[in-house]
Amino acid sequence: MESKGIRNDEVLAVLRENAKRITAPKRAVIDVLLGADDHLTADEVTRRVQQIRSEVSPSTVYRILEEFESLLLVVHSHAGQAAAVYHLAGRSxxxxxxxxxxxxxxxxxxxxxxxxxxxxxxxxxxxxxxxxxxxxxxxxxxx
Ligand SMILES: [Zn+2]
Ligand SMILES: [Zn+2]
Ligand SMILES: [Zn+2]
Structure with a gap:
């Protein structure tokens, strides 16, 4: 089994270094991505985040995924005609x-x-x- 490459505290450290606020929805997205052993669409990330924090909207999750991508914490990939899938960076x-x-x-x-x-x-x-x-x-x- 390959290692996940990136850990919870490393994600938080990058957010702090870049003067990004660490909000409860961001923590939930990080938890979902760390707990996922497969590739999740943004909708799937949203659904799992909402199991932790039901008040988080899909657009918030999309914005968080975009921010994490711009910080190179998260990467996405396309498979066929399906929606893009996301996971934490660091696994080649x-x-x-x-x-x-x-x-x-x-x-x-x-x-x-x-x-x-x-x-x-x-x-x-x-x-x-x-x-x-x-x-x-x-x-x-x-x-
Ligand atoms: Zn991948
Ligand atoms: Zn793309
Ligand atoms: Zn098959």
Whole structure:
């Protein structure tokens, strides 16, 4: 199991360093992201936050996710036509998504080493390994 990379106190330290207020909704978003072992859409983050603090609105959660992204605490990724998914930064990996069951899987970042090298060598293009998922059919659906 890969480590989460970033801890609660590290998130709070970055917020303090950047003179951001640490509000109860932000603490709830951090708790949800730390407790998630998968990739959550903003709606899913909102639902889980509202289980802790029912008064937090979806727009508040979106704003918090944006702020966390601008501080490089959170990253998002796209899988197919589905909504963007979010998780804490610090884990280096790529994504593949199954077109049949729509599950997004993490794959080792090294899977993209060759592709990244070739793109840089031939086109000077720098690959973002994390942002967009490759699509295909997962092992379970192929059975
Ligand atoms: Zn994006
Ligand atoms: Zn991811
Ligand atoms: Zn599948």
């Amino acid at each position: 990996h790529g994504h593949v998504t199954c077109e049949m069951c729509h599950v997004t899987f993490e794959v080792s970042s090294s899977v993209f080493d060759r592709l990244a090298r070739d793109l840089m060598g031939s086109d000077g293009f720098e690959l973002d390994r994390h942002h967009v998922a490759l699509s295909g059919i997962c092992a379970r659906c192929r059975d």
